[in-house]
Amino acid sequence: MSRRRLISRQAGFSLVELAVALVIIGVIGIIAWRWIATTREPLQRPAVLSQLAEAQVAVEGFVLSRHRLPCAAADTSGNEDCASATAALLPWRTLGLGSRFGALHYGVNRGGAGLDLAALPPASVAPDLNIDFSPAIPVLALSTDASVNTAAAAVTAAITAAGNRRAQVNGLDWCRVLRRYAANPAVAGTLQAGNPGASMPVAFVLVHPGLNNVFEGSNVPGGAGGWRFDFPGRPQAADFDDISLAVGPADLSARIGCAARLGGMQAAGQGAYTAYDNARVVQEYWSLRVFDIDQARSAVAGAESGVALAAVNLALAVGSAALAIASASNTEGVTIFGIALAAANVITAGIEVTLAAVDLVQAQEALQASIAKEAAVRAYVVQLYETFTQAMNAAVLLDLKGLNP
Template sequence: MRRPPFRQRGFSLVEMGVVMVVVGVIGMVAWRWVATSQAPMTRPEMQRQLNEAQAGVEGFLLANHRLPCAASDTGGTENCGDATAVRFPWRTLGMGSEFAALHYGANRGGGADLAAAPPAQDWPYLGLTFTEVPVFPALSPVPADVSAAGARVGASYAAALARRPLVNGLDWCTVVRRYAANNAAAGVLRAGSAGASVPVGFVIAHPGENRQFDGNNADGASASFRFDLPGRSQDLNYDDLMLAVGPGDLGARLGCAARLSEAQSAIQASYAAYDTARVMQQYWSLLRFDIDQAESAVDGAESGVALAAMGLALATTGAVLSIASAANTEGVTAFIVVMAAVNIAASIAETVLAAQDLTAAQEDLVAARAKLVAGNAYAIHVYNSLADALDNAVVIDQKGLTP
């Protein structure tokens, strides 16, 4: 019986070729990755990385109203409780792990902890209680549009008060401004050397081409001087790149001066509107007093007309009686007739004057009421202006440092 021929199994030339191509591609990719990871960064690339790190730090500041703390290790998570941490907090900032090689520091003391949430600075600071606005004079009833304007003032002031305990970028600006202005206690983060150093708000260090920190940036260097000044001369023993931002420059980059000025202007506008409302309310009360006086004058004039009419009636009656009495006795004389006519004429004059006084008092009352109507319209304008000023201060406070 014949056996089938023996067949040896293996890769064909095509299969071998495919395998070699795949291995070659994988090897090329691996080689390029190794070469890229090991190749030194160029100076522009290092500077770009520093600039991106700075943008990340300032973006965090805008969102959180404080600087990030340094990380304790290359994991990149900030650790505000580690006073010796110097690693860049790339993970906290939402950046890539290529930033793990950087060192970073933020000022944490000297009266200005820039990495801590600042205390609320009462923005908008209104100092006044505004309890004296709105106050309506004795109107019966208070017109609906006047009442609505007054209620709007109350709501706007309540909204402003609600913002005072809330922390925002303006509060942080007051801290950094105080830090920049107080040269005697300018913070604990400094860059330089034991011989010469300057205070900084935050600093970022790149290890350079040799991938290790040199000079005062080296691990284990003095805790007081972990960072060199930017611009230090490069040599064989030092190739680090530095980026440091002073407190004044940091505030300027974020527009603190302009934002604080805008907020203060809004607050001053609120004060001015409040003062105008207080004066308006006094004027309003005077208008109400004028109406009360005019109404009293009308009442008095009406009483005067009544008395004058009564006097005329009495004078007329007296004249008739005196003439009748004279006719029954000694006879009517010219003197008696003249005196009766004089008395009647005087009473008529008094009645006319009383009627004129009543007309004038009524006209004054109409004018006083017209002034109050105009005063009501002015009060609505003043109250709305005050509410607008308060609302604007609230909007600026809510905006904070947001572009």
Template sequence: MSPSSKQHVRGFSLTELAVSLAVLGVLVFALPPLIPQVRQMLSGQQSLSAEDAGEALMGFVVAHNRLPCPDTGTDGQEDCGVSNDIGLLPWRTMGLSAPLRNTHGLDFRYGVYRNSHVTLKLDADLAVLANRFEPYLPPAVKGSVTHTKPSAPDIYNLTSMTMPVLPPTPAALTSPNTEALAGHSNGLDFCLALRNATQAAVGSTKVNTGLNAAFVVVDPGVADKDQDGNLFDGQNSPLTQTFASPDIPLSDRYDDQVLAMGFAELAGALGCPAAVANVNAAARDAWAAYDEYRVAVFYAYLRDFMYVVRQTNVQINEFQFVFSTISLAITAGQLATDLALAAGSFSGIGASTVIGITIGVYSTVTAVQQLQAANEAKTLLGKQLEASWIQVQNAVSREESIRVFTQTQLTTAIASDNRGWFQ
């Protein structure tokens, strides 16, 4: 074999060997922690922490206006029996594609505060959606009030004379609104349940055997550290029906992680105080507008009444004018009679005749003055009547504009309640 035909066999250099050993070393130390994640990826499980589970529960609350009931079995569906408040996370009910488990492939323990009450406004079952919150709203204003101008009376035909009639009281002024929000439930009802829960003394979802919580999620860690036969250590044991405090440090006897969400903390995270305050403010604005509408209605009624008074004065003046005319005719006729008697007397004008003529002249002058005064009053009262009707129209126009504003404020308050905590 010639030297040119020899095959050259070449091995690893020291540098390449060092790099290979380094990579193998990294893989040796990196693979064991990744084995649980690989297993979960192959099985379709989701590896989460207790905080991740808490965020998933918050998302469920925002979407469904309540917390899910725990899964007391293993099918991933919530079980909402009356006493079911502790179990596993109901991943199917929460809309997830796989069970929620920790990095070691173990299930979370989950508890939700449930404290129902026969009176919905006092109910504190966080896993049930109910119509607890209803802002106190004024009644709906059904329609405007009709104000009709009466026709002019005919004083010579008494049967045709009719007094103006005040319009009927609107039905909207009778009682508060009770039908606008009937059967309506949203996030504000969950907010009220949280408030009720802060005032309740009972409940089994407790942390450290004494403090109630809205919900609790427990990560069992990796092992049964306290060696009591289950993976949940200490007070997290299913035998206790309670949960340990979140601030217990890890030790050789405890490796659980606890996430506890308080009522006020959850309400703050959801924006409950601002949302409820916004709806109540809208309800107060609706009531303020409604009170202004009631004043406008009363004022319009007062203007109607004043118009009735003015028309009555005109009718009385019409009678006075007629009576003054008749009185003038009578006194003028009496004066003429007295003058005729005096002119035809052959024995001279007596004292009684003079007195009669004097009284007749005085009565006639007085009747003329009364007729003139009645005529002047008629003109003045006519102007006052027309001015009074203009006041009625102005009052009615204001009443209608405030009625529309009141209805708008009520609609705004109802829409604000419909938005729930999305204000």
């Protein structure tokens, strides 16, 4: 009997031993599960961030081709729905992405008067060529100077080209809206990322539901406080593992090149306006130079008349002197006084001729100087016209280019 009991005891585990083994296995299982859970998220997080970054590139690329941000999709079809006020999904099909992006939430600022980033902006020569170049630069009244007339015609063509661009929408027009939003982020109704206690304005936001594939916190549409999206970088917790990517208006402006392109437009527009303003001033100066030429020509004509009149006076004085000498020789006693007076008249007339000749030379020199000054002013006007045309054409080319590389 005791022998069978010993054999039975050696053949298996007791209940106590089995219980201890199960406890050990359970503890090991819990430790392993927690280790897997803690290592799974870090392993998958780079893939999630990569997916969000790819979606961000697609959204920003949409701006370059369509001159606005895409609207959100109302369902998983992936087509943007600009008429829906509750759409909160990424329009993956509109952006040319795969269906795996359909799980992402997406929001874009649609609020604020004139700050809708998903609406096509109003057309303009954005924004710094909306300058009324009036009064128009007149063509200088010199039909013989082809260089001036050609340069003035180019100015007119450049102004016309800039005016035509005011009806064409491009990315720079949208940049104007984005810049206004960046300058007025606190306008009521704009898109915010945060919670009822704190928030920040954003141009657009992308949210991944995390490992549990469930949106949590403020990322739930219609969630607490009316917020649709939570703070990017919110710490992960047992009840929150969403991963967000939000882009503010100033950051987006820098990323897609709005700041640099608008700066180039501003410089080109300012250069054009400066040249235009200088041309208007120089034209007034040119008018004075033309008036000086007319005055100088009148002075030359007057000096020529003075020389002719002095020559006539000299001839008369010489004739009078000869007559006085002849008369004196036929009379008794030569009148020295009469001859001296006649000689004085001749000398005076000779001096008048000399002075008139000097005046004529000076008038002719003044005329040549006035002509040279007017020619220099004309050359400067041509230079200003060409500078204006180059600046305007550069600005128009920048506007045509928009945000394209």
